[in-house]
Amino acid sequence: MSTATQTPEASAYTPSAETIGAVLARGDRPKRPSAWAASLTFGWRALLKIKHVPEQLFDVTAFPIIMTLMFTYLFGGALAGSTRDYLQFFLPGIMVTSVVMITMYTGIGLNTDIEKGVFDRFRTLPVWRPAALVGMIFGDVLRYILAATTIVLVGLILGFRPQGGVTGVLGGIALLVVFSFAFSWVWTMFGLFLRSEKSVMGVSMLVLFPLTFLSNVFVDPRTMPGWLQAFVDINPISHLVTAIRSIMDGDWNMGEITWTLVASGVLVAVFGTLTMRLYNRK
Amino acid sequence: MSAPAIETSGLVKVFGDNRAVDGVDLTVPAGTVYGLLGPNGAGKTTVVRMLATLLRPDGGTATVFGHDVVRQADAVRGRVSLTGQYASVDEDLTGTENLVLLARLLGYSKAQARERAAQLLAAFGLTEAADRQVKKYSGGMRRRIDIGASILNTPDLLFLDEPTTGLDPRSRNQVWDIVRMVVANGTTVLLTTQYLDEADQLAGRIAVIDRGKVIAEGTPGQLKASVGAGTVHVRLRDAEQRPAAERVLAEALGTTVQQEPDPLALTARADAGGSDRGAAEHAARALAALAEAGIVVDDFSLGQPSLDEVFLALTDRPATDPAAGPDTDSTAEKEAVA
Numbered sequence: 099m100s101t102a103t104q105t106p107e108a109s110a111y112t113p114s115a116e117t118i119g120a121v122l123a124r125g126d127r128p129k130r131p132s133a134w135a136a137s138l139t140f141g142w143r144a145l146l147k148i149k150h151v152p153e154q155l156f157d158v159t160a161f162p163i164i165m166t167l168m169f170t171y172l173f174g175g176a177l178a179g180s181t182r183d184y185l186q187f188f189l190p191g192i193m194v195t196s197v198v199m200i201t202m203y204t205g206i207g208l209n210t211d212i213e214k215g216v217f218d219r220f221r222t223l224p225v226w227r228p229a230a231l232v233g234m235i236f237g238d239v240l241r242y243i244l245a246a247t248t249i250v251l252v253g254l255i256l257g258f259r260p261q262g263g264v265t266g267v268l269g270g271i272a273l274l275v276v277f278s279f280a281f282s283w284v285w286t287m288f289g290l291f292l293r294s295e296k297s298v299m300g301v302s303m304l305v306l307f308p309l310t311f312l313s314n315v316f317v318d319p320r321t322m323p324g325w326l327q328a329f330v331d332i333n334p335i336s337h338l339v340t341a342i343r344s345i346m347d348g349d350w351n352m353g354e355i356t357w358t359l360v361a362s363g364v365l366v367a368v369f370g371t372l373t374m375r376l377y378n379r380k
Numbered sequence: 381m382s383a384p385a386i387e388t389s390g391l392v393k394v395f396g397d398n399r400a401v402d403g404v405d406l407t408v409p410a411g412t413v414y415g416l417l418g419p420n421g422a423g424k425t426t427v428v429r430m431l432a433t434l435l436r437p438d439g440g441t442a443t444v445f446g447h448d449v450v451r452q453a454d455a456v457r458g459r460v461s462l463t464g465q466y467a468s469v470d471e472d473l474t475g476t477e478n479l480v481l482l483a484r485l486l487g488y489s490k491a492q493a494r495e496r497a498a499q500l501l502a503a504f505g506l507t508e509a510a511d512r513q514v515k516k517y518s519g520g521m522r523r524r525i526d527i528g529a530s531i532l533n534t535p536d537l538l539f540l541d542e543p544t545t546g547l548d549p550r551s552r553n554q555v556w557d558i559v560r561m562v563v564a565n566g567t568t569v570l571l572t573t574q575y576l577d578e579a580d581q582l583a584g585r586i587a588v589i590d591r592g593k594v595i596a597e598g599t600p601g602q603l604k605a606s607v608g609a610g611t612v613h614v615r616l617r618d619a620e621q622r623p624a625a626e627r628v629l630a631e632a633l634g635t636t637v638q639q640e641p642d643p644l645a646l647t648a649r650a651d652a653g654g655s656d657r658g659a660a661e662h663a664a665r666a667l668a669a670l671a672e673a674g675i676v677v678d679d680f681s682l683g684q685p686s687l688d689e690v691f692l693a694l695t696d697r698p699a700t701d702p703a704a705g706p707d708t709d710s711t712a713e714k715e716a717v718a
Binding site for chain 1: 429432433434436454457458460461462464465466467468469470471472473477481482484485486487488489492499500502503504505513524528529530531533534554557558561562564565566567
């Protein structure tokens, strides 16, 4: 277990009626915080956890770098003649793949977090109910931004030259973050629903691998059999990648962007609701 | 406020085919400490979790200061706090961070939250540990920050779920002192415990819970009177003398005497029943009688009845009867916690 350090100061503690009485003096209770303020406070908790356990940032830096390097050099020559040419097509896609894969940690994190007693306390506070989960995902959004930025930087070093310039890159990252925030609610649902961290991981992989690989991330779907093309066409990841490619190219595909935003809204509405139902019932 | 702090009627919670709480009626007057006494898996934690709005009852009703725990859960949450069996603070965060986080969630401004956190840490003797992660705290310190976090909102009702389980005697006494001070400041406390002496020390009234039902209710005095005021433990020097000692004790105390597995030991209830003499006086007379009979006694003590003895008296079976399935019960409670 953890190391229990009993300092002499601590064991010498004697409760004093005066100080405890002062703490319990019934003054005016503060007004309850707004939904937004409560969510931000929970977001601050996520930041503090990153501060105390910085190793968790390894997932959002090393993993995307490896993904980018691996697939660029694995497929680049064969698919586009050179890694540099492939990168122009591939980078937005691998950025989406990596970040969407990282969203599963939201579920795993919630599953381990909620086992601890602290969630009992959060759930007995008179605050906006979803705040604890929204705040948690706010913390994750920071990780998504970090991962996306890492990949763009690696891409730029390897020769990725987006036509859309800084605005295009930032716009692409922004759309990805919006979608990932929405997609995280799928994992909060599984994080509450499934019993162990391992099963959350298992289900995440089962969903994420087909979703990211059976898409237009790695290759042009035109060479695929018809039935697979049909799946790729309805896969939200394909729509997201098409939208982000267009933004980074400076040629904003409003149809795909709208599709992605509507899909994000639907994800939050459906999985956010299911998550809150599970959270209240726990 | 005229409404009682807690009022439940026919409260039921079922996990699978296990009725963890099976028709509990409680009335807890405001401003008191009320003890829920029972073995592991009796349903104490489940009752507390329903009252704290963490679990939805499957039957019956419960109100906290007149607010229904299901329909008016938010009003209940505004007035209660819970210190669970497992530390209800974030172990990765420091003491200060934990308290500031909670203060912010209760609506304090940044500056007020820092001030409140510092004030609480000082009151609980944790100023030096303020910037250390809670996972590095000792068991006693962890309990204190936990209780500190629970009174941050000056609750009108505080749930303490087995607050001293696993603590050393010194830390336990500190927690007891804190509980007394909290009550003195007008907060009602619902305390669950497995220890009769803890309930006796702190609670004005006690409900004994077994298999999801209240099997006895009253003041500690009434409860102990129903059980017998105490137990005499005798350890002889010579096992040969045990039958003789048994006869002498039975006569002096007027109760049945039990032979312990240890061939030198005997125990007997020291009832004050029927006479106006105290249990200690009965015990003293028993000791004198043993000496008169020439029986050598190495150890003689009068102890409070244990939870086991309370259970034996109330249910005719010990609290830890494996056939009663406390294990399945506690699994159910753990599931509820998860």
